[in-house]
Amino acid sequence: MPRNAMKTRGFTMVELIIYAGLVMISLAAAYMILVTNTQNHFGTMDRLENEQVLTRIEGLLKRTMGQALNVGTSASLGGWIQIFNSTSTNVLTTFGVFEREAKLLRSGTTDSLIRNTGIFFMPPTVNGGREFEGVLFVDLDPDGDGRVQAGYDDQFVGGLVSMQTVRPYFSANNRLISLDVEVRARFFPVNQSRALRCYRPTGCPAGMTGGRDETRVFTILFRNNNLGNSPLDGMPDLALGRVYFFQDFTSRGGL
Amino acid sequence: MRNRHGFGLLGILMIMAIVLPLLYMSSAGVINQTSSIRAQQRQRLQMRDAFQNLAVLLRQAYDKAKSNPSCPSKTRITTPSGNVDLCITANTCVKNEEQPSNAFCLQPGIPSGRNIEVMAVLDIPDEGKKWWASLPDLLDGVEFGPTKAHAQTKPSPSLPTLSAPPSFNRPGVAAPVRRCNGTDLVCLTLRLCARGTSCANNEAYYQRIGFTPPH
Numbered sequence: 001m002p003r004n005a006m007k008t009r010g011f012t013m014v015e016l017i018i019y020a021g022l023v024m025i026s027l028a029a030a031y032m033i034l035v036t037n038t039q040n041h042f043g044t045m046d047r048l049e050n051e052q053v054l055t056r057i058e059g060l061l062k063r064t065m066g067q068a069l070n071v072g073t074s075a076s077l078g079g080w081i082q083i084f085n086s087t088s089t090n091v092l093t094t095f096g097v098f099e100r101e102a103k104l105l106r107s108g109t110t111d112s113l114i115r116n117t118g119i120f121f122m123p124p125t126v127n128g129g130r131e132f133e134g135v136l137f138v139d140l141d142p143d144g145d146g147r148v149q150a151g152y153d154d155q156f157v158g159g160l161v162s163m164q165t166v167r168p169y170f171s172a173n174n175r176l177i178s179l180d181v182e183v184r185a186r187f188f189p190v191n192q193s194r195a196l197r198c199y200r201p202t203g204c205p206a207g208m209t210g211g212r213d214e215t216r217v218f219t220i221l222f223r224n225n226n227l228g229n230s231p232l233d234g235m236p237d238l239a240l241g242r243v244y245f246f247q248d249f250t251s252r253g254g255l
Numbered sequence: 256m257r258n259r260h261g262f263g264l265l266g267i268l269m270i271m272a273i274v275l276p277l278l279y280m281s282s283a284g285v286i287n288q289t290s291s292i293r294a295q296q297r298q299r300l301q302m303r304d305a306f307q308n309l310a311v312l313l314r315q316a317y318d319k320a321k322s323n324p325s326c327p328s329k330t331r332i333t334t335p336s337g338n339v340d341l342c343i344t345a346n347t348c349v350k351n352e353e354q355p356s357n358a359f360c361l362q363p364g365i366p367s368g369r370n371i372e373v374m375a376v377l378d379i380p381d382e383g384k385k386w387w388a389s390l391p392d393l394l395d396g397v398e399f400g401p402t403k404a405h406a407q408t409k410p411s412p413s414l415p416t417l418s419a420p421p422s423f424n425r426p427g428v429a430a431p432v433r434r435c436n437g438t439d440l441v442c443l444t445l446r447l448c449a450r451g452t453s454c455a456n457n458e459a460y461y462q463r464i465g466f467t468p469p470h
Binding site: 022078101 | 267270271274275278303306307310311313314315415416417422423428429430432433434435440442460461462463464465466467468
């Protein structure tokens with residue numbers, strides 16, 4: 001066999017080393033991309049779920065408070081909403097109680113329907129060495145008896161750390177035109193034991209951290225609120241210029 | 256001869272050519288999925304703003320028609336609670352102060368009746384959707400009452416107990432019940448759908464509004 005033919009058969013050691021190196025680099029790169037993608041995927045899904053919770057809170061409060069009819073910050077005006085910061089209390093707090101337009105109305109019946117609404121916030125608490133998360137309750141008075149109170153038969157959202165109302169904007173007769181609400185929620189990795197989850201705003205014991213806080217601030221426009229009667233004709237003024245909003249809905253029934 | 260002994264550089268490149276696009280596609284899939292869900296969430300919140308803007312615009316057109324009986328493009332809508340005359344002139348638009356890129360414009364010169372088209376441009380970058388509204392869209396006989404919904408979003412075994420929860424009865428100042436009877440309110444039902452699609456096959460957003468009589 002010619003000497004040159006011997007040389008071209010099989011791999012030389014140098015070639016093998018180079019190929020092995022290339023294969024290792026390729027596999028390592030592919031593995032890293034896969035790991036990063038997987039982490040990104042689960043991180044994004046977690047983040048998305050967190051966003052969804054906050055969006056649900058925002059929607060729930062806009063949907064209910066946006067329909068409030070006679071609301072200020074004092075009970076003497078009828079309905080009221082409290083300007084508060086939940087971090088200064090550790091007991092169940094009434095966020096607001098007021099009447100609202102409540103009918104998902106298409107044509108046919110032309111009267112509005114008024115229902116009471118109660119919104120309550122239970123801040124994170126510690127009881128018997130156990131940590132409890134903050135919970136927002138919204139009682140929509142579904143049975144129509146006018147009585148509202150916080151309970152687990154209401155609409156409620158847990159996992160909250162704190163809640164506060166800021167920047168109220170009033171009309172001349174002290175009725176609310178708009179209000180900013182700040183909600184802070186804490187999210188934990190799925191595999192973190194419930195016993196190791198702490199929802200307190202500050203001062204969580206060592207070993208009970210690891211949650212990620214997300215805060216959302218949104219503005220609620222009290223678009224149906226009676227801002228006083230116009231001197232021109234005695235009709236009530238509304239936030240958006242005498243447009244009254246019935247409760248909105250989608251073709252699937254809710255919003 | 257050499258090909259019998261292993262993949263060679265070409266083989267590795269071919270494997271990479273298959274694996275890398277797959278990885279890229281999986282990343283793109285995740286990103287798309289995320290964007291889509293986020294867009295849906297935003298959409299719902301934006302619709303509320305959209306309705307508010309549209310309602311303000313219609314109210315302006317309503318007042319203008321009342322104060323200017325000789326409006327050149329007055330459009331009459333007949334509803335069960337009375338007639339609604341709208342004065343729709345060119346460039347009747349309103350912008351959302353919080354989201355200046357969102358605007359609503361009433362289109363002048365469109366035939367009167369049930370199908371007045373209202374351009375509603377909503378800036379949803381991920382979807383690039385535009386919305387249109389037709390009004391009034393009067394539907395009969397379907398009514399949704401408030402339901403006792405349980406909207407717990409996550410399993411929450413660490414919910415606090417509620418000791419002596421506060422309870423309230425109806426607030427002292429009772430709000431008047433509003434009626435769509437032409438004297439209290441003249442009412443319209445607005446429907447917003449994605450442009451270029453059939454509302455029947457897609458989720459539509461509804462808002463019933465009432466105009467108090469003009470000054």
